[in-house]
Amino acid sequence: MGYYIGARGLPMDIPWTHNDVQYPANWLRLSSSQDRAMLGISWGVEQQSWDQRFYWGVDNPKQLDDKTETVDDVEVKTTGLKTQWKAAQDETAALLLAPSDWRVVKELEVNSSFAAAKAALPAPWQTYRAAVRTSCNTRQTEIDACKTVEALKELLFGSATIVKTKTVVEKDSEGNDVTVIKPDLDSDGNEQMIANTAVATAWPTEPA
Numbered sequence: 454m455g456y457y458i459g460a461r462g463l464p465m466d467i468p469w470t471h472n473d474v475q476y477p478a479n480w481l482r483l484s485s486s487q488d489r490a491m492l493g494i495s496w497g498v499e500q501q502s503w504d505q506r507f508y509w510g511v512d513n514p515k516q517l518d519d520k521t522e523t524v525d526d527v528e529v530k531t532t533g534l535k536t537q538w539k540a541a542q543d544e545t546a547a548l549l550l551a552p553s554d555w556r557v558v559k560e561l562e563v564n565s566s567f568a569a570a571k572a573a574l575p576a577p578w579q580t581y582r583a584a585v586r587t588s589c590n591t592r593q594t595e596i597d598a599c600k601t602v603e604a605l606k607e608l609l610f611g612s613a614t615i616v617k618t619k620t621v622v623e624k625d626s627e628g629n630d631v632t633v634i635k636p637d638l639d640s641d642g643n644e645q646m647i648a649n650t651a652v653a654t655a656w657p658t659e660p661a
Contacts, residue, residue: 514602
């Protein structure tokens with residue numbers, strides 16, 4: 454529960470701003486219901502948020518795969534998240550390649566054949582441009598392999614590292630064995646971090 458202006462939650466005992474006006478930390482506690490109503494402030498349950506790139510609403514994921522159905526005798530195809538995000542990988546690859554396109558054009562202009570132009574392009578740039586295309590294809594394959602919207606979101610936006618965990622068996626309050634997943638701590642009691650294998654293949658780094 455808390456105070457809201459629209460969908461925006463207002464913090465208690467912390468200064469806040471609305472329409473370029475700064476309100477002091479104690480304003481909500483000292484204000485009257487009329488004061489709050491004039492600003493459109495309401496009291497309610499905290500509103501849940503969702504990632505609109507992947508969900509229509511809370512616990513309502515968007516369509517993962519393309520779907521074709523007949524509506525009023527007309528075949529309608531709906532594009533799924535996989536197709537959308539694979540297209541986004543093509544766009545990213547094009548953006549990564551664009552800054553070095555001039556290097557390729559230059560070699561094509563000054564060399565007599567495509568093979569000669571390719572050979573004249575510095576090796577680091579050849580390797581980089583090939584790696585961009587390979588990464589794009591690999592990422593699209595990884596997108597296709599996702600079985601759920603949650604997995605797709607983790608693939609594209611998950612953290613590169615995650616806390617290493619271990620499975621241990623403990624006793625519950627009734628003395629029964631229960632399996633619990635806990636962080637795997639090092640000898641100093643710190644959480645150990647490992648690479649997140651659920652995230653997509655990284656894009657290559659442009660040569661210096």
